Amino acid sequence: MNYLDIKGWVDAAKDTISLLTAAKNALPKGEHRDDVEEKLHQAEESIKRADARLAKELGLKLCDCEFPPNVMLWRETEQTHVCPHCGRRRNKPIVSRGVNYHQR
Numbered sequence: 001m002n003y004l005d006i007k008g009w010v011d012a013a014k015d016t017i018s019l020l021t022a023a024k025n026a027l028p029k030g031e032h033r034d035d036v037e038e039k040l041h042q043a044e045e046s047i048k049r050a051d052a053r054l055a056k057e058l059g060l061k062l063c064d065c066e067f068p069p070n071v072m073l074w075r076e077t078e079q080t081h082v083c084p085h086c087g088r089r090r091n092k093p094i095v096s097r098g099v100n101y102h103q104r
């Protein structure tokens with residue numbers, strides 16, 4: 001599976017979850033609605049896992065404070081990766097200035 005396959009699937013699945021959540025909210029409260037709610041929760045967890053896999057394939061940083069893991073996002077102003085869930089920071093590895101890989 002390549003990146004575009006996974007991204008397409010994740011996006012489609014998220015849209016589906018939104019629609020199903022709207023449909024679920026239209027149901028009367030009761031046992032049946034609780035059942036649907038639980039299944040939707042499971043589906044959301046699966047999507048989070050697919051998201052984490054996508055992030056890993058893209059080489060993004062993952063934080064292990066939760067499972068499925070959260071993606072650590074780059075904050076340009078702080079020059080660091082930050083976990084949106086726990087706030088953990090991970091600085092960019094220091095690249096040796098002595099080596100220029102782009103030079104021929």
Ligand SMILES: [Zn+2]
Pocket residue numbers: 063064065066070083084085086087088
């Ligand atoms: Zn975290």
